[in-house]
Amino acid sequence: MLKRFLFLRGAEFFALLILAIVPLWVSNSYALGLLTLLAIYGILLIGLDVTVGYLGQVNLGHAAFLGLGAYAAGLCVTLLGWGMAGALLMSSLVGLVFGGLLALPALRLAGPQFALATLSFSALTATLLNEWEGLTGGAQGLSLARPPLLGLSLSAHGFYWLCIVLLAVVWLLMRNLLASQWGRAFEALRDSSIACDAMGVSTYRHKVAGFALGSGLGGLAGGLYAFNFQYLQPQSFTYELMVILLLGVVLGGRKSLWGAFFGACLIVLLPNLLSNRLLFEMLAAAGLLLALIAAARAYRHQSAQLFQRLAPIFAMGLLVVGGFMVDNTESWRKAIFALMLFSVVVGLPDGVMGFVAKFLVRSLAIAPARIAAAARLESVLSPQRADGLPLLELQNVRRYFGGVKAVDDISLTVNAGQVHGLIGPNGSGKSTLVNVISGLYAPSSGAMRLQGKALPVGSLLKVSRAGVARTFQNLQLFAELSALDNVMLALRGVYRTPLALLLLGLARRDERAAQAEAMALLDLLGLQNEARTLAKDLTYGAQRRLEIARALARKPTLLILDEPAAGLAKPDVQTLIVLIRTIHARGISIILIEHHMDVVSELCDVVTVLDGGKVIAQGTPEVVKRHPKVIKAYLGVAQEELAEPLIQKEFPAC
Amino acid sequence: MNTQIIAQMVVSGALMGLVYALIAYGFQLTYATSKSINFGQGELVMLSAFFSLTLLNFGAPYWLMIIGGLLFGAALGLLVERAAVRLALQQKSEGWILLSIILGLLGFSAAENIWGRDDRPFPTPISADALHVFGINITPLEISVAIGVFAVMGLVELFKRKTLLGKAFEAVAADRDAAELMGISATRTIMLSYGLSGMVAAMAGILIAPITTVGPTMASALILKAFAVAVVAGLDSGFGVVLIGIFLGALESLTSFYVGSGWREAPGLILLILALAVRPNGVFGKAAIVKV
Amino acid sequence: MKKTLLATVLLGAVAQTALAADVVKIALTGPFSGGSAPMGTSMRDGAKLAISEINLAGGIKVGSKKMKIEIVERDDEGKNERGALIAQELAAMDDLSGVIGTVNTGIALSGDKHLQEKGITKIITPAAGSASMTQWANKADKPGVKELSIFRFAAHDGIQSAMVVEHAINQKFSKVAILHDATNYGVSGRDDLLDQIKKQGNKLEVVATEKFNIGDKDMTAQLLRAKAGGAQAILIWGIGPELAAVSNGMAKNEMKIPLVGGWTLSMSNYIDNAGKNGDGTLMPQTFIEEAITPRAKSFIDGYHKAYNVTRIPSPVSAAQGYDAVYIFAAAVEQAQSENTGKIKLALEDLKKPVHGVITTWQHPFSTWNPANVESHEAFRRSDTVMGMISEGHVVFANQADRARLIKNASK
The missing domain is CATH 3.40.50.2300 (Response regulator)
Known part of the structure; x- marks a missing residue:
């Protein structure tokens, strides 16, 4: 434990110390210039990592924020005569506001569409900066002098230290933020925004905040950029720079502050290092050697595909051979850069820092952080009244898709403390009804009440906050999060620390409490030994159970289980039945959609049968099973006599 | 005079728009089968054009040059698929975005060093002297580009509908898993789509080279527009790219005439963002209902 | 990882300083890739042609020995940011005698201040934008610099x-x-x-x-x-x-x-x-690729032969790069030193005419006068002719x- 702490904090402290004292024994202004740029790009890439790494969006607008921030700072100085502190504040603010705006399309767009939207934004920014000559000087550029910081005029060294201090502050704040519920929410958004809302974590709020934050850092970096170069031109902040930034983040390693910093090192230092022939040949040879070693290791462990092993060797080999053949490496710089990038992206999918971190953790035998002991289940899921009064009431609910009446005039009451089954053949409207209740779809008409109060419509988030939790038939887990994080994300009522304190790292207690509660739920679902496993690496059965644990973390009054037994093997189904009983015993009311008739029969107090979007029968499982309409719906046969043996076959438990 | 100017602007813009559309069509082909696109497509256009120019300089006849250029484009497309796309798709990561950008960078640098950094003319037997059609100046060269664009897209569509291989392509595009159950190899079909996409890029390069000249940066401005056209039309919109391409091209021309040439791209960009906001899957794209 | 990178940067800097001996080190900078590369590479190749001629003849005579010219080549890609970093790198080299190059005015604006700060002599060519020199001159709101180590060897846009x-x-x-x-x-x-x-x-x-x-x-x-x-x-x-x-x-x-x-x-x-x-x-x-004089003929033939072309991509850039090197060499010889400060002083008062390919240069520069940028501009209206295609x-x-x-x- 101590070792881990020393390793993590020690590395940070050491890096900072080196960065801070290097200028004391290097008087070389070039080295200082590179280091300054490194600090600035460090901040820039940490910002980009929020959107590209954590939020997982292909953001091609970050270079524009650098530009906007730079011009904001430049204009504050040249037009308004502000000092450095004010100008930097302004440039961050500009990034923050425009970043928040950029999040709006991000709410609806994904993948290539979002990439294009951000690309358009940066092209518009460039056009604006170029055309508004009266303000920005257009293509002729904007020259500015470095203003004093709070009355102090800064030398090149002073400015460098300012950049380092800002980098350290950004680093600390981001570390605290990303280690909290915010960081989990950012990552969860990337995997499933639907599940986020359904778990009471606002997609809207977190996306806007994430973008604003990332872009705000871009703006801040822009301000520093302006004071570093003291000359700005719109053409510096274009697509080409954006590509380089993106490559930097991925190379260094996504979702990692170290990765962002290392990416900054690469994109700042590499182009300048490659001008030196000798250095280039050393790098190429070292690269080839590394690729060979990595391939040999991978071969031994059978841990990578043939292509993944051979491609980097081929690329680095090309570099070494090509290095001997061409006489001017300077003109092949882009190709050299490309070959190195190619090897890293193919060979090290987690980025360089991701690889290094794994390697160090393994070779220094550093244990992962300890997880808090499980809390008592009783304290997590406090007992609820199961008084049999109406809990959820639906009146004449309809949901049409064009001409299709998926849910057609359904009225239904779920009483508190009941397990209410919902069955029907495929396409009968079960899933649509559940989606309407949980807020994914707004009803076309009709009224819904929960505990006598109107249930919010058309908002997963609001319904979730009203006390309804659900699982998904097609799993909507946060694949890249661990089982523990999946549950912790959904936990209700534990995160109380205000943002300001959280940024200062004062939310540790919340985190421990959340861990304890989440562990209790994982225990309940038999997942206690999988707490650290990524959701995507769990077995199918475990994933299904994790969905339930996550829904329970909402501490719901009404739990909707959407086909929890689908695809489970027989013994697992039995475990599931026991489990649902346990949950039910805590007083939680349950709507259970299920095809396994035995599960329904064993668990449900009441069963409602849907067909063609309408309720065709309701009652105890025994009653419903013999209802002629139900039999007809399932088998398409009217005569009960004929159907009886068939239905016995289909549902042997009957 | 005024209507004539507008007509001239629309025609000139629309011609550029058709070129955007053709490159955008290349994006669609790979997106259909693999949900990935080659971010280095512009370099494919450029490299194929350079290669074709080299063939001409070696004295190859025009028809041979076209075949050679197309084969070269197809080979590059296959290379991109193998080196940048296949692994990433297997890992279900978005690594293809970066890898295709990286390969583009490599191609750019190679072109700079092999063929030089200068823009060079691309000889063509078709005249560039203006004709008058209803008071509009248009060159036979431009007409040939328009015809070429439609011919290429038509041929590819014909291939997709009339041949067995083409039907396999459509099947994978419609439902990859179902197609695989039917014994169609998705990997092969994706290779095919990248090969085809490379050919389309090569044809685009050969068609526009006489107008744009051949140089390492010849496609860098085009490619962003083509990307915009592809996404706004919808990455599964088929011929929708033609309409959007023509519209965007004409809009750019008219903007630079009436608003000012510096603002040429602005209205297009704003419309683009608006179009995406209203129809995230593109104007002609198929909207999908969220299902869980 | 980061530490080793840092170390290599420092190592690089050390390695560069260790090499100095009986050579005049000149940096050639410009866009050698990207859109304005034809100008950058022509300038570089013209300059290299002059340098190889000088070196072939034994070098520049300084005192009793002959000093050869060593080239440091840097591609700024036409990007301001790269340009600024390169200028910083060059400014940090202790043994650099001078810099020749720059095509894009923006790079002169973002980078030259680092060279000026260290007093490193630079001859801008072929960037013609007025601002690269006027940034040092007197302006309405502030006086220009007193001493300037930046010279221009191109017909500026004003002309x-x-x-x-x-x-x-x-x-x-x-x-x-x-x-x-x-x-x-x-x-x-x-x-x-x-x-x-x-x-x-x-x-x-x-x-x-x-x-x-x-x-x-x-x-x-x-x-x-x-x-x-x-x-x-x-x-x-x-x-x-x-x-x-x-x-x-x-x-x-x-x-x-x-x-x-x-x-x-x-x-x-x-x-x-x-x-x-x-x-x-x-x-x-400033130069037309036509062998009207023996010098022009030998330059054009030399260029075609050395770079295996039948026409220079940008003849003006090549000729200016070529002549700039000869002028610089003349300044080294007059200063009798590879010291950049002394070369600057010599450039401001070149005694001997320099026979270039563009013209014969008589006293191209004079002592810097912030009220008159012409003092560091080599070209006058009369050195420039109208060309036609x-x-x-x-x-x-x-x-x-x-x-x-x-x-x-x-x-």
Whole structure:
């Protein structure tokens, strides 16, 4: 434990110390210039990592924020005569506001569409900066002098230290933020925004905040950029720079502050290092050697595909051979850069820092952080009244898709403390009804009440906050999060620390409490030994159970289980039945959609049968099973006599 | 005079728009089968054009040059698929975005060093002297580009509908898993789509080279527009790219005439963002209902 | 990982300082890749040609020994940020004697301050934008620098725009259109043109001022605006490929009016791509690739042979790079030192004439005077001639200029 702490904090402290004292024994202004740029790009890439790494969006607008921030700072100085502190504040603010705006399309767009939207934004920014000559000087550029910081005029060294201090502050704040519920929410958004809302974590709020934050850092970096170069031109902040930034983040390693910093090192230092022939040949040879070693290791462990092993060797080999053949490496710089990038992206999918971190953790035998002991289940899921009064009431609910009446005039009451089954053949409207209740779809008409109060419509988030939790038939887990994080994300009522304190790292207690509660739920679902496993690496059965644990973390009054037994093997189904009983015993009311008739029969107090979007029968499982309409719906046969043996076959438990 | 100017602007813009559309069509082909696109497509256009120019300089006849250029484009497309796309798709990561950008960078640098950094003319037997059609100046060269664009897209569509291989392509595009159950190899079909996409890029390069000249940066401005056209039309919109391409091209021309040439791209960009906001899957794209 | 990188940076810096011995180290910088690479590489290759000639002859005579020239080559890609970093790198080299190069004005604006701070002598060529020198001069709100180590060896835009406007006025035009690219170069060219039109008595009415972006291929809109305004000539500031697009667009829209513009119109990527549409285009030139003098002949032949071409991509850049090296070498010889400060002083007062390929340079620079940028500008109006494109080559537009230059050289 101590070792881990020393390793993590020690590395940070050491890096900072080196960065801070290097200028004391290097008087070389070039080295200082590179280091300054490194600090600035460090901040820039940490910002980009929020959107590209954590939020997982292909953001091609970050270079524009650098530009906007730079011009904001430049204009504050040249037009308004502000000092450095004010100008930097302004440039961050500009990034923050425009970043928040950029999040709006991000709410609806994904993948290539979002990439294009951000690309358009940066092209518009460039056009604006170029055309508004009266303000920005257009293509002729904007020259500015470095203003004093709070009355102090800064030398090149002073400015460098300012950049380092800002980098350290950004680093600390981001570390605290990303280690909290915010960081989990950012990552969860990337995997499933639907599940986020359904778990009471606002997609809207977190996306806007994430973008604003990332872009705000871009703006801040822009301000520093302006004071570093003291000359700005719109053409510096274009697509080409954006590509380089993106490559930097991925190379260094996504979702990692170290990765962002290392990416900054690469994109700042590499182009300048490659001008030196000798250095280039050393790098190429070292690269080839590394690729060979990595391939040999991978071969031994059978841990990578043939292509993944051979491609980097081929690329680095090309570099070494090509290095001997061409006489001017300077003109092949882009190709050299490309070959190195190619090897890293193919060979090290987690980025360089991701690889290094794994390697160090393994070779220094550093244990992962300890997880808090499980809390008592009783304290997590406090007992609820199961008084049999109406809990959820639906009146004449309809949901049409064009001409299709998926849910057609359904009225239904779920009483508190009941397990209410919902069955029907495929396409009968079960899933649509559940989606309407949980807020994914707004009803076309009709009224819904929960505990006598109107249930919010058309908002997963609001319904979730009203006390309804659900699982998904097609799993909507946060694949890249661990089982523990999946549950912790959904936990209700534990995160109380205000943002300001959280940024200062004062939310540790919340985190421990959340861990304890989440562990209790994982225990309940038999997942206690999988707490650290990524959701995507769990077995199918475990994933299904994790969905339930996550829904329970909402501490719901009404739990909707959407086909929890689908695809489970027989013994697992039995475990599931026991489990649902346990949950039910805590007083939680349950709507259970299920095809396994035995599960329904064993668990449900009441069963409602849907067909063609309408309720065709309701009652105890025994009653419903013999209802002629139900039999007809399932088998398409009217005569009960004929159907009886068939239905016995289909549902042997009957 | 005024209507004539507008007509001239629309025609000139629309011609550029058709070129955007053709490159955008290349994006669609790979997106259909693999949900990935080659971010280095512009370099494919450029490299194929350079290669074709080299063939001409070696004295190859025009028809041979076209075949050679197309084969070269197809080979590059296959290379991109193998080196940048296949692994990433297997890992279900978005690594293809970066890898295709990286390969583009490599191609750019190679072109700079092999063929030089200068823009060079691309000889063509078709005249560039203006004709008058209803008071509009248009060159036979431009007409040939328009015809070429439609011919290429038509041929590819014909291939997709009339041949067995083409039907396999459509099947994978419609439902990859179902197609695989039917014994169609998705990997092969994706290779095919990248090969085809490379050919389309090569044809685009050969068609526009006489107008744009051949140089390492010849496609860098085009490619962003083509990307915009592809996404706004919808990455599964088929011929929708033609309409959007023509519209965007004409809009750019008219903007630079009436608003000012510096603002040429602005209205297009704003419309683009608006179009995406209203129809995230593109104007002609198929909207999908969220299902869980 | 980070530490090793840092170490290599430092190692690189150390390795570079360790090498110094009996050589004059000159840095050549410019865009050797990307859009303005033809100018950058021509300049570099011209300069390298001169350097190899000097080295072949044993080097520059300093005292009793002969010092060879060693080259440091840096590609700024035409990007300001790279340019600034390279300038910082060069400024940190203790044994650097000087810098020759820069094509993009923006790079001079972002990088030269680092060289000036260290007092490293730089000869800017072929960047012609006025701002790269005026940034050091007296301005309304603040005085210029007292000492300047930056020199320019190119016909700056002020001279060129004056010639272009003068030509238009001499042709009795009254309406012209200005087209320019959206870069620093194009925009400052536009401003210089407008400025010159005012200075020369407002005899020209500008009916359209139009912009185009790098990479634009369709110039119809801009040209139709000019046509609609009744322009009798198009004055243009931009770089090769886009200029060709304008020329071809003019042919398509049947605008048979003269195209006159900056020196970049002589680049091969304009001439080739405009083809026959380019014939008759006029531009100020400091050097025309025609063997009118023995020096010019040996330079042109030497270049063609060394780089295996039949035509120089940008003859102006190549010739200026070549002559700049000879002028620099002359300063080293006069200073009798590879010390950059001493070279600067020698450059400001070159005693011996330097026989270059452009002309014979008599005292090209003088002591810096912040009130007069001409003190560090080598080219005057008389060193610049009007060139014209004819059948794929740049020729003298006025035979009188040709005769004058031949006469000058034989003196």
